[in-house]
Amino acid sequence: MLTPDRNPIQGRNVQLMISCLCDAFFDDAAKAAVEILQQAGCQVTVPSDQTCCGQAAYTAGDWETCRQVMRHTAKVFAGPDPVVVASGSCAAALFHEAPIAFEGESDLPVMQDLARRTWELTDFLRNALGVDQWAGSLAARAVIHHGCHTRGTATREAVRTLCAGIQGLEILDVPDADQCCGFGGVFSVSHPYISTEMGRKKVTDVLSVKPDIVISADMSCLMHQQGIAGRLGSEYPIRHIAQVLRDASMGGLE
Amino acid sequence: MNRQAVDAFASGLDSEVRQAIEAGTARVIENRSHTLAEDYSDLDGLRQLAGQVRQHALDHLDRYLPQAERRLRDNGVQVHYAPSADRALEIITGLVRASGTRVVTKSKSMASEELDLARRLADIGVEALETDLGEFVIQLDDDHPSHIVAPIIHKTRRNVADSFAKHGLGDFDDDPEVITRRARRFMRDKFLAAGVTITGANFISAESGRVAIVTNEGNARFGLAGADIHIALAGIEKVIARDRDLPLLLSLLVRSATGQRISSYVELVSGPRSASQPSGPREMHVVFLDSNRSRIVGGQTREILRCIRCGACMNTCPVYRQSSGHAYRGVYPGPVGTVLGPLLKGEDGFGELADLARASTLCGACGDVCPVNIPLPDLIARVRARSHREGTVSGDAGIPSMGGYSLIARHPGLWRLAMRFGRVLNWLPLRQLPLGVSRAWFTSRTLPRWRGGYFRRWLRSRKEGQDA
């Protein structure tokens, strides 16, 4: 994944993009994202006209639709302030995929400007705000799932570093941790057999170390994994990294 | 067709085949990463460098291809250009016919697979023997390779022993050493009897006209010691600028392909045998195959032609491992095949294989291991976009329409409404509903409870959340 050189951060204003999945299913993750950004000293704006980043259409190959949705997103998140995204894959859609989908379009510079302002949440905390230790405690055995869209980005190191600072949080090693869980957006319905087999392998690998929680910067992967585990009759407690950070600040899980 | 073909193939795959592939790829992945980690502290830097070396040659192929041709001619080689696979077949069958030989030995060459060369030579009454052990087994079984480096990765030793027994190569014995000895014995008379030997080319240097051929078995060497005529078939993209590019490219190729540091045999062939040499071809031909490569070279997916055929992308690809190479219905399986497959089919044939680009989660594992830094996930996405634009039947099968999504995602009022009304999903028997292709979600997965609207309500109730 290509991360562009981002604009240096001035001031404390940020615009938060919560992601469509947090909007529809994971409201607590979205709340937690607001809370930890505020705790880190940010003035958080959550534009109410935000919808989706456009990635669904990008991966489906419908780039006309993708561009329309991305144009809407660029309009909603206009202005100089950084855009902090509570999802690694939505962030990558804006900073990596949008410039590809807009090649040859007259508003490519608009998308390039957006790309330079876009940060995944933990990347922002760690590398824009310089947070290297997240104070707090959370007694849990946890697996970190790195979504594939964070390959080669600063998010992976940021998630690990922030988790490492939390007292009582034990991070477990999982076999084949780097392998994709098989979600892949539209792939999950266009290739249901392969997607499910990959998901089952991931869920089995994760559950083999008996974690209390599975943490990720991407709820999409976790939703797929939890959905697979659910049909298999297994509990699969998932947490957005923002929830973990907020819960740790409050000193515990419950 | 209302289902993606690769997924349908995978769901019908024999579990023994899947296990064989899983074991085979796991071994190579382990060897590859071990060697690379031990040797290079800045692997990404080397991958980028190698990518640039390859891209430079491709971007200047209009200069380097004729230059390679001149060097080869200076070295006494006859050079042929084949605009299409059919034309390449004509050229090669013509040369074989003219030689009068009945036996041809062949080394592994993916370009020759594009021509289905061994079968086409058999059609004209020539015994064209595949001499790579894996390819030999493929030929005995009238099968197709399922991997570009390990052609029989989908077969077990029992399968191979069965084939040998069936074809009169001894009683059933599944000891790989016995199998190998039998192949050795059978093949050497053929090497000596063959009038023509056909190889591929890993690289061709425009600077010297040297053709680099890499093997572990020594079959290409034996071909080049036994036959009178050598025909090297190479895609035009195999041309590199200079000899000094070879150490870098060979080092990354071999490490990525098998985890070795160098293959048993790296052969640099630049012409017919020297006057003092009693064995080997008196005549050498190079056939440059275009077959739509010249179209790709200036297009938006041109980086795919950097590929040096190491197979690392397929080894690492979870979709390949679930579905096998045969699911890709062509010569090039795995991530590289999802791009190269449809593109090599040309304008008219693109749609036949356009669905291959759907067979990826875009997870990016392939791009991370590619020794020449091909941005595979981006190229796969580009092929998808073209497939959608052209409305290919194979590519669109089982893909949900983005119409409703497009409308809602561009109209925030509708979006907020949809977020609230989505809650009806919590009360519906989703597995039974006619949801079109999206129904595939529910057959193997549950959906979390819909909680649309709650976050926005919470936000409004807080003074800090300052809406625009």
Add this chain to the structure above:
Amino acid sequence: MPDDRAIVLDRLSASLDKLSERTPYPEFAADAATPDALRGRGRALFAKRLAKAKTVVFETPQALGDYLSEHDAAIGYCDPDLAPLLRPWLGPNVELDLEFDHGRVNEYAFGITRATGGIIETGSLILTDSDTSNRLGALAPWIHIACLDPAALHETLADAITGMGDDPNIVFVTGHSQTADVEGILVHGVHGPGEQVCLLYDLALPEGHGDPDQ
């Protein structure tokens, strides 16, 4: 076929003309992919690397003679220029063919030819047409013995590739012939030698027989 040539080259130009920019040739050292740990020089290191690459190394003709008798290798092909120099060290029952007889391809237990050089980085032997008396002799028998003057060593793969002369057939030989095609299980001796041997010794061949420094 000038027509075919024109078709391909015209298509290429038309296609490449669409590129707004073309990738420049990068600046890099030819040995950029030589791992630091594999750098080094000297005969002793080369002998070590050969052995690591599963090439059996002998540093005296006597040791080679002993090896052949231990392996009951009684019939072999030998480079006619090397035969008189090696004869004294081989047992009296060892038969040397100075011309490779196709009819005896399955009888030859060994083949002895000259190597042109060696590569320390990879533990490879370099064979060329000008120094190999017969390609088949270096390839078909189970044991291949490459006689190499230890002065002709290249430090890296890059040195070897960029430093080779004009030979139509250069082979870097690293260990024996092998395959892993059947279930990934390594088996040696597929089509080429099952045992690769190097006699690392200056046999003082008469002048005018190739140039070992090439």
